[in-house]
Amino acid sequence: MDQPIKFTSDQPYKDRLASHGFSFDDPDRRHPTRNDFPFRVLALSTLSGRDKMAHLMRDRSGRDNPDRSRLLPWLVPVIGWAGWPERAMAFDHHPPFMPPFELLPTETVHSLDRVLDWLQQLDPVSPGWTLALLGSLLMTQTVAMFQRRALLKASVAQVPVTQPDFFPETLPKTSTTANRYSWAVDAATRQGQVRDENQDALEVLRFNEDFAVLIVCDGAGGVGGGREAAQSAVAAISGELQAIWKETGALTPADLETAITAARKAANNSALEGVTTALLVLFVGEVIHFATLGDGAIAVIWPDGMVGPVQVPHHTLGRPSNEIGAYIGGNCDIPARTGTLRLEPGCFVFAMTDGVSDLFTFEDFACARHKYHVSDGLADSVIAHLEAARDPDTGAWLHSDNMTLAIAELVDGGGNDAAH
Amino acid sequence: MTQRIDIAGIRTRVIDPQFGAGGQGQAMLVDLEDLSGTQMVLKILSVKPDTEARLKWLCQKNLSRLSPAFAAPIVCETKGDGTILHLAPLASGVPQDEDPPRALPYNLQICLEFVCLLQLLEENGLSHGDIAPSNLFIAPDGSVGLIDFDGFLSFDPDVPPPDTIGQRPMLAPEQRDGTCQTPTRESGYFQAAIMMSMILTGRYPTDGLPSEPNAVDRMICQGHWPEHDRPVGVDDLPIEALGFELVTLFDRAFSLNPADRPGPDEWRRALTRALHNCWIHDCGVAFVADVTTVACPGCTAAISIPKATRQLKLQVLPNGPRYGVDLVDQKLIVLGRTTMPGLPPTVSGRHLEILPFKNKLLLRHVGSNPTLIQRNGQWYQLRETWLHETSLNAPIELQLATTLIRLLL
Numbered sequence: 001m002d003q004p005i006k007f008t009s010d011q012p013y014k015d016r017l018a019s020h021g022f023s024f025d026d027p028d029r030r031h032p033t034r035n036d037f038p039f040r041v042l043a044l045s046t047l048s049g050r051d052k053m054a055h056l057m058r059d060r061s062g063r064d065n066p067d068r069s070r071l072l073p074w075l076v077p078v079i080g081w082a083g084w085p086e087r088a089m090a091f092d093h094h095p096p097f098m099p100p101f102e103l104l105p106t107e108t109v110h111s112l113d114r115v116l117d118w119l120q121q122l123d124p125v126s127p128g129w130t131l132a133l134l135g136s137l138l139m140t141q142t143v144a145m146f147q148r149r150a151l152l153k154a155s156v157a158q159v160p161v162t163q164p165d166f167f168p169e170t171l172p173k174t175s176t177t178a179n180r181y182s183w184a185v186d187a188a189t190r191q192g193q194v195r196d197e198n199q200d201a202l203e204v205l206r207f208n209e210d211f212a213v214l215i216v217c218d219g220a221g222g223v224g225g226g227r228e229a230a231q232s233a234v235a236a237i238s239g240e241l242q243a244i245w246k247e248t249g250a251l252t253p254a255d256l257e258t259a260i261t262a263a264r265k266a267a268n269n270s271a272l273e274g275v276t277t278a279l280l281v282l283f284v285g286e287v288i289h290f291a292t293l294g295d296g297a298i299a300v301i302w303p304d305g306m307v308g309p310v311q312v313p314h315h316t317l318g319r320p321s322n323e324i325g326a327y328i329g330g331n332c333d334i335p336a337r338t339g340t341l342r343l344e345p346g347c348f349v350f351a352m353t354d355g356v357s358d359l360f361t362f363e364d365f366a367c368a369r370h371k372y373h374v375s376d377g378l379a380d381s382v383i384a385h386l387e388a389a390r391d392p393d394t395g396a397w398l399h400s401d402n403m404t405l406a407i408a409e410l411v412d413g414g415g416n417d418a419a420h
Numbered sequence: 421m422t423q424r425i426d427i428a429g430i431r432t433r434v435i436d437p438q439f440g441a442g443g444q445g446q447a448m449l450v451d452l453e454d455l456s457g458t459q460m461v462l463k464i465l466s467v468k469p470d471t472e473a474r475l476k477w478l479c480q481k482n483l484s485r486l487s488p489a490f491a492a493p494i495v496c497e498t499k500g501d502g503t504i505l506h507l508a509p510l511a512s513g514v515p516q517d518e519d520p521p522r523a524l525p526y527n528l529q530i531c532l533e534f535v536c537l538l539q540l541l542e543e544n545g546l547s548h549g550d551i552a553p554s555n556l557f558i559a560p561d562g563s564v565g566l567i568d569f570d571g572f573l574s575f576d577p578d579v580p581p582p583d584t585i586g587q588r589p590m591l592a593p594e595q596r597d598g599t600c601q602t603p604t605r606e607s608g609y610f611q612a613a614i615m616m617s618m619i620l621t622g623r624y625p626t627d628g629l630p631s632e633p634n635a636v637d638r639m640i641c642q643g644h645w646p647e648h649d650r651p652v653g654v655d656d657l658p659i660e661a662l663g664f665e666l667v668t669l670f671d672r673a674f675s676l677n678p679a680d681r682p683g684p685d686e687w688r689r690a691l692t693r694a695l696h697n698c699w700i701h702d703c704g705v706a707f708v709a710d711v712t713t714v715a716c717p718g719c720t721a722a723i724s725i726p727k728a729t730r731q732l733k734l735q736v737l738p739n740g741p742r743y744g745v746d747l748v749d750q751k752l753i754v755l756g757r758t759t760m761p762g763l764p765p766t767v768s769g770r771h772l773e774i775l776p777f778k779n780k781l782l783l784r785h786v787g788s789n790p791t792l793i794q795r796n797g798q799w800y801q802l803r804e805t806w807l808h809e810t811s812l813n814a815p816i817e818l819q820l821a822t823t824l825i826r827l828l829l
Contacts, residue, residue: 002723004699004716007525007706016563020487020536027689028754028770033540037509038484038494044454045495047429 074141180412181210181285181345184373187406188380190387192355193397200353200404201230201276203238207245213238214406216279218296218353220327225274229267233276233328236263253338256280256291260328260336267329275329278336279311279351283408286343291336294324297357301369303346307362312337348374349408355401359386374409382407425450425462427505428497432462445570449510459510461491465570467504470580475506477579478569481544484509489537491557491567511567513559516615521622524661524706525698526562531616532691533564538612539684541566542575542605549573549603551611552587553618573603589624590614593641593676606678613673613681621647621657625674628653645670661717663697663708665690686761699725710744730809730829732774732781736760737817737824747776747809747829755820756787766821772802781807789821 014024023029123129185206191198199219206212217233219226240262244255260278277294290298290311298311314325314337326334343349348369352360360382365372372378383405389398423434425448432450440447445465452458465471475496483492493506513519522530534556541547548555550571557565571582585595585603592610594600600607617625625646626639639646645667647659659667669690673681682690694708701707705718709725716723730747734755743760745753756771757763768787775782784804785791793802794817802818812829819825 002702002716002721003726004701004709004723007695007698007700009525009529009695013529013562017533017536020489020533021540022536022688024532024692024695026751027692028752028758033486035485035488037488038482040455041430041452041458041460041494041507044431044452045429046426046431051429 074137181410182412183210183212183283183408184375184411185212185214185283185406185408186374186376186379187214187216187404188383189402189404190380190383192387192399192402194400195402197227198402199226199230199274199276200355200402201227201234202404202406203234204406205238205241207251210283210285211251212283212408213241213251214279214281214283214351214408216296216351216353216404216406217328218277218294218355218402218404220275220277220324225272226276227274229272229274229276229329232267232270232272233263233278236266237278237280251282251284253282253289253291253340256282256289257336257338260291260293263328264333268331272329275327275332277324277353278328279353280336281349281351281406281408283349286345286410287340288343288349289338289340291338293326293328293332293334293336295321295357296353297350298352299350299362300341300343301348301350301362301366303344303369305366305369307366310339310341343410345410345412347410348372349410351406353402353404355399355403356383356386356405358401359389359398360405373411374407379405379407424453425505427462427507428495430454430495430507432460432507434462435459450507461508461510461567463493463506463508463570465504465506467498467502470583472498472504473580474572474574474582475504477574477576478546478572479506481546483541483544483569486540486544487537489533489563489565490541490569491565492569508567508569511557511565513557513563513565515554516556516558516619517553519558522562524620524657525695525700527620527622528691528695528698528708530558530562530564531619532688532695533562534616534619535612535684535687535691537564537566538608539688542684545576546572546574547603547605547608548611549582549608550584550586551608551615552590553615554587556615571603573605573608575605586611589636592678593643594678596637596641604678606681609673609678609681609683612684612687613670616687617645617647617670620662621659640674641676643674643676645674658717661705661707663694663710666694666708685758689759699723730776732776732812733828734760735826735828736763737826740823740825747781749776749778751776755825763820763823767823768821771820772818779809781809781812783807783818787821791821792819794818 009024017024018031019033021031021033023031185204187202187204189198189200189202201215201217201219203215204212205215215234215237217230219228219230237259240259241251241255244258245251259280263278277296278292279296279298280291281298282289288310292298292311293314295313295315296311297309297313300308300310302308314327314334315321316323316325326332326336346369348365350360350362383403386403387397387399390396391398423437425432425434431453433453434448434450436449438446439449439461445463448462448464450460450462452460465475475493479493479496481492482494483490484494488509491509491511493508496504496506498504538548548566548569548571550568555566555568557567559565571584571586573582581602585591585601585607590611592600592604592607595603595607614625626636628650629635629639629646639649642649645659647670650656652658659670662670669682669687675681697708697710699707699709701716701718701721701723703716703719703721705716707713707717709723713725714722732745732747732753734743734745735741741760741762747753753774753776754770754772755774756769757765757767758769766789768789771785771787771789772791773782773784773786775784782804783793783802783806785802791802792799793805794800799819807816809829812827815826815828817824817826
């Protein structure tokens with residue numbers, strides 16, 4: 001018994017089918033199709049934009065038939081009065097568009113007597129009536145022709161038409177294209193019910209409504225001098241940033257690291273025993289830049305309720321969470337972790353020490369984000385709420401550290417319509 | 421002196437003013453002045469409102485962008501002298517009736533490429549409308565091109581219909597007897613079937629039969645493929661060599677009921693299967709076979725077709741058709757109306773996907789109406805489940821919407 005040879009299609013054939021969009025091996029599979037040749041040919045056209053428009057207008061003006069063009073304006077009022085012939089034939093389906101004109105009996109509607117008398121005296125075939133009718137028709141059509149000519153001239157010449165400003169009151173007085181943003185900031189710190197002293201330190205620098213810096217430091221509690229270290233760091237950082245602002249009128253992400261370096265230098269010069277974490281957040285318009293050392297948290301709640309952790313703490317995998325790998329003081333020179341984020345109007349930015357971040361539930365805040373607006377006292381009330389929390393079983397305080405929280409909200413999304 | 425013609429700003433130089441002339445216009449071979457060496461066909465038609473509207477619609481469609489196989493107009497311009505010009509790519513190759521004879525596998529390939537192009541046209545909202553050997557170009561390498569879209573039929577009711585119904589030998593029965601004087605999508609299916617019959621057999625379906633016009637009409641309008649009625653010659657390809665599935669499709673394509681005629685997608689799938697099951701016997705005859713084929717259609721010698729190593733057998737219960745699908749790892753098997761014609765509309769086009777992978781099958785329901793699977797005498801709704809191939813040694817019953825099918829390895 002013979003065994004025939006199987007025919008196999010070659011690869012060029014399969015490629016050709018694929019160029020038509022089909023797969024030889026899988027009938028259900030499709031390939032994209034594309035042939036550039038017609039586009040290369042069309043690109044050769046020497047017609048200018050004006051030519052194309054003239055061509056278009058010529059098409060619209062009745063395919064070069066001057067009689068049709070001249071006739072149409074005169075027919076328009078007649079068509080409007082008598083109705084379009086095709087529609088006029090549709091009497092089988094609905095009543096005619098023009099009901100038959102019937103004169104009411106004069107004895108029933110006396111108020112129309114004078115009008116009807118006048119109408120009856122009119123002679124439609126009299127030369128005066130015909131001239132009056134033709135005159136009015138000629139006048140309206142002459143006006144219409146001038147209007148149409150002006151319109152054609154404007155469109156063929158491509159006269160740029162500026163969009164009129166129908167709502168001028170929505171534009172700002174100074175029509176700048178740059179968006180203007182405004183940050184509402186509030187911050188607070190509490191010693192808490194557990195610690196003997198508050199080793200957190202906090203500073204908010206407001207340079208402008210859209211230009212601010214949050215500085216949050218958490219003095220390490222395990223070693224002495226945490227309070228001094230945190231306060232020294234905040235003072236050095238804020239002093240350095242204010243000096244740069246006075247000198248240059250701006251702050252850049254690099255300035256945050258410069259400030260941290262200054263704080264480290266100040267800690268060394270003062271021979272401080274303690275060390276401190278540092279969270280620096282610089283708000284520039286809709287953008288935030290951050291530089292962090294140690295733990296704590298910087299997070300963003302976006303307008304749609306999504307929570308985005310921003311900062312990565314300097315912890316080591318497998319080591320206790322109270323050990324931090326980078327800080328200010330103690331001759332530490334590990335660079336800060338930095339980053340940049342562009343936000344949207346309605347975003348909340350949180351910078352907090354670990355005393356708050358251990359208890360704060362971002363999701364709850366996100367769910368109720370529309371109820372909150374950053375104003376004086378919000379941060380403190382949040383911390384107070386956390387401070388008052390107790391374990392329902394043992395009655396012990398839930399917090400175990402000082403608590404510091406800074407909240408910022410991008411409340412204004414710009415100064416022109418586009419931003420809204 | 422070389423004649424120059426500008427069409428919509430594209431400058432052309434006439435090479436052959438008498439390149440071709442048809443009933444609807446005159447064609448010239450031109451060269452693009454700004455893209456030297458590029459030859460195209462410029463056609464001059466007399467301007468009529470319907471012609472102009474249809475041509476502009478076709479140029480907007482720009483079929484050539486889909487595939488170089490479509491020599492369709494890409495730009496047109498109405499001239500003031502009552503003519504309208506359009507520019508189309510130049511098709512390579514020769515008309516089908518001038519193409520040298522080829523072996524069955526290559527003819528199957530040409531048919532498959534041809535129906536792929538027809539499907540591509542359908543998906544873009546039109547059918548060719550004038551399928552004929554003179555409008556189907558075949559290049560030496562077997563690639564297919566379609567020309568002359570003047571008689572196209574748009575599926576958009578706002579586009580005026582063509583004023584032609586195609587060439588006489590290609591007309592459908594309802595057009596021959598005058599009951600339908602306009603081209604339809606189904607009459608296009610008929611034209612395509614005649615075209616494929618000519619490609620595969622190398623002759624018009626009624627060649628060798630009485631050639632009087634009435635006799636030709638009678639043979640074409642029998643409701644089945646006229647090749648059944650032809651006495652097989654010594655050199656003729658027996659239609660059994662095409663396999664049962666293609667012959668059945670041809671019979672349906674010649675049906676007097678236009679709704680029975682298979683569309684290009686059905687043809688494409690059948691031709692693809694045929695090419696995958698195409699064998700060549702020692703006697704030189706190529707044929708489409710399956711596991712039931714026991715003799716060469718050419719020399720009737722006994723043959724054995726090697727079975728595929730793994731094949732999934734499907735049967736539509738209780739007495740529906742049976743299918744066999746080769747199991748290839750990670751090659752998806754789709755069950756539904758697109759792959760199993762004749763299923764009721766409650767079954768989706770893609771209803772159940774079966775993905776073979778390492779002696780297992782992943783069954784995944786993708787249709788609209790639910791799929792049920794019977795396990796231990798109980799029906800369960802199937803969303804996604806793995807079946808080991810050994811479990812398919814015994815038949816497993818599935819219910820695709822309202823249709824029962826049986827799977828067996």
